[in-house]
Amino acid sequence: MKPAAFAYHRAHDVADAVGLLAELAGRGREPKAIAGGQSLMPMMSFRLARPSDLVDLGRLRELPGMAELGHAGPVLRVGAMTTHRRVELAARELGPGFAVLAEAMRYVGHLPIRSRGTVGGSLVHGDATAEWCMLALLLDAVIVAEGPDGRREIPAAEMFYGFYATAVEADEIVTEIRFTRAAPQAALTEFSRRAGDFATVAAAVSLEPRPDGSLAGGRVVLGGVAPAPLRVPEAEEVLADGTPGPELFAACGRAAAEAIDPPGDVQGSADYRRALTRTLVARSLGQAWERGGR
Secondary structure (H helix, E strand, C coil): CCCCCEEEEEEHHHHHHHHHHHHHCCCCEEEEEEECCCCHHHHHCCCCCCCEEEECCCCCCCCCCCCCCEECCCCEEEEEEEHHHHHHHHHHCHHHHHHEEEEHHCCCCCHHHHHHHHHHHHHCCCCCCHHHHHHHCCCCCCCCCCEEEEEEEHHHHHCEEEECCCCEEEEEEEEEEEEEECCCEEEEEEHHHHEEEECEEEEEEEEEEECCEEEEEEEEECCCCCHHHECCHHHHHHHCCCCCCHHHHHHHHHHHHHHHCCCCCCEEEEHHHHHHHHHHHHHHHHHHHHHCCC
């Protein structure tokens, strides 16, 4: 299919982009900002999305990319226009606390998609199986958005509302993402029927080891089991004060599977998604523990 008719606008700077979005929305139109376009354009082609106007952010030099990435202590700043591929190649720049970001990029589509798609665009799109949405919850990201009323900061815990719905308003654009929680022992795994497909279920985890080898706790985030990416406190409680190893990680996987109410669709039944959850959570925890040199 072909997209429904739309008007095209090229923004010259952040203020111009915000102004265009606000003006168009005020006229009763339904504009959308577009960066890499790797999520929005396919939806438009199938007419699942029908924006009246596209505001192109591709020429905005004010939106920093990976070249202006920097981290001080436990905080990592990533420009909204940074591509998935740039992050994939940046393991050394990210350091051990954020290495999971680079490692997770291999699951994002195929190379052409990773080379064009952007971090900010993925977060605003708000797909429940998107790796960036899960990583935002895992690493306590803060999404910085610019709008007519100025800048505001959106914690990842308040970002995702449901199916492709986020806290970013129609007249705002994301300019930067700050990851505020370093996680040297973290991992993301997922299952899809073919490489590059959307995940049926995905699991992102991190561990907080003590010097004596026990766990102070951990974090478990799931994708594909709810309308939005989901932290699972029931599974995290299993990790608190636990002794790391296959038995604890399997118990955590079981707790995660029992806590969710996943949908059933052509990709798999609810029971199938629970089974995947048990396996992927335990697998991710094992990988995270190994990355600590245990």
